[in-house]
Amino acid sequence: MSGGALEWVRHSPLSGVLLTLLAYRIALIFSRRYHGHPLANTVLLGAVIVVLTLLALGMDFQQYMLGAGFIQFLLGPVTVALAVPLYNNLGRLRRNAVTILFCILLGSASGVLTAVLCGQLFGMPHQVLLSLAPRSVTTPIAMGVSEVLGGIPALTATFVIVTGIIGAVFARPVARLCGVKDDVVLGVATGVAAHGIGTARVFQLSETAGAFAGLAMGMTGLFTALLAPLLVHYLLP
Amino acid sequence: MIETFIWLLGYQFVGEVLARSLGLPVPGAVIGMLLLFITLVLRQELPAALRHNVPTLMTHMSLLFIPAGVGILAxxxxxxxxxxxxxxxxxxxxxxxxxxxxxxxxxxxxxxxxxx
The missing domain is CATH 1.20.5 (Single alpha-helices involved in coiled-coils or other helix-helix interfaces)
Incomplete structure (x- = not known):
């Protein structure tokens, strides 16, 4: 490829969009071939393929985001769309509403507590602990809470993504290990522990699990925004 | 497809405006989701634009997190x-x-x- 053409590739939004779609498509093939094996996770595999391609092309993250930003933009409308599968599961929601709400509240609190306690166990510095506290909720909420607590929002954003990928990878194997067969149970736990990335993962398994993961993700975000400052104030005076 | 996105972007828009004007700690899209859910419960019916296209959209939700996954590198x-x-x-x-x-x-x- 001539220098001019390569320059165009690096700076065109087209590259980021096409690369993301191709990486996702390839990750999907792997995921299907290995029957949804946890490590053949489409976000993890897709991101690895993109990163390797960026390195090969000499593109940096800002250049990639010129195009990938369009794909990321769709997270907004797709989050709104979570209302539809939830509506389709209205009957199940009505039957278990109190239990679900209580478990989401419990899970939200343990999301903050486990992050701070595990961080302390490994001797993490104070500001890292503050950045860890809101890591189990969707990125915009987590970054906002991190700022309020006095953490580093960019560091929190990284923790959020890693948390989501860990949750997406382990959700089904751990649920099976615990003998959980109910999609509502799987969905709520995944949405609480692994926000949108976990929700996207369980949508590949069942619409019901996805619906409840989406609900749990939204409620956990709300509860964490309200609870995290109180819990952190208590844990890290 | 056009109608589907008008529904979704419209609710997100209202959610974003509400979040900002009321100073809520939750992203506009999450408020949009709750508002759309309330609308559907009140209507007791799923509009065709949402019934047909949303399930496909949801199965490919993972695609949208790949840029964030790449961002870890940054x-x-x-x-x-x-x-x-x-x-x-x-x-x-x-x-x-x-x-x-x-x-x-x-x-x-x-x-x-x-x-x-």
Whole structure:
């Protein structure tokens, strides 16, 4: 490829969009071939393929985001769309509403507590602990809470993504290990522990699990925004 | 497809405006989701534009998180101080949060079915 053409590739939004779609498509093939094996996770595999391609092309993250930003933009409308599968599961929601709400509240609190306690166990510095506290909720909420607590929002954003990928990878194997067969149970736990990335993962398994993961993700975000400052104030005076 | 996106972007728009004008700590899209859910419950019916296109959209939700996954690289210098300890913290914390919620849900939601 001539220098001019390569320059165009690096700076065109087209590259980021096409690369993301191709990486996702390839990750999907792997995921299907290995029957949804946890490590053949489409976000993890897709991101690895993109990163390797960026390195090969000499593109940096800002250049990639010129195009990938369009794909990321769709997270907004797709989050709104979570209302539809939830509506389709209205009957199940009505039957278990109190239990679900209580478990989401419990899970939200343990999301903050486990992050701070595990961080302390490994001797993490104070500001890292503050950045860890809101890591189990969707990125915009987590970054906002991190700022309020006095953490580093960019560091929190990284923790959020890693948390989501860990949750997406382990959700089904751990649920099976615990003998959980109910999609509502799987969905709520995944949405609480692994926000949108976990929700996207369980949508590949069942619409019901996805619906409840989406609900749990939204409620956990709300509860964490309200609870995290109180819990952190208590844990890290 | 056009109508589907008018519904979704419209609710997101209203959510974003509400979040900002009321100073809510939740993203506009999450408020949009709750508003759309309330609308559907009140209407007691799913508009065709949402019934046909949304399920396909949801199965490919993972695609939308690939840019964020790639973004970890951009912030790698922030993580590289203790990468292994950091990974261990996140693994432990995420698994325990998942387990607490999973087991609480399991024990509370089906007390009748566990009896023979």
């Amino acid at each position: 912030f790698w210098p922030l993580l590289s101080a203790h990468p292994l300890a950091m990974a261990a913290v996140l693994l432990l914390a995420t698994l325990s949060t998942f387990l607490v919620t999973l087991l609480a849900m399991k024990w509370l939601s089906q007390p009748r079915r566990t009896q023979p």
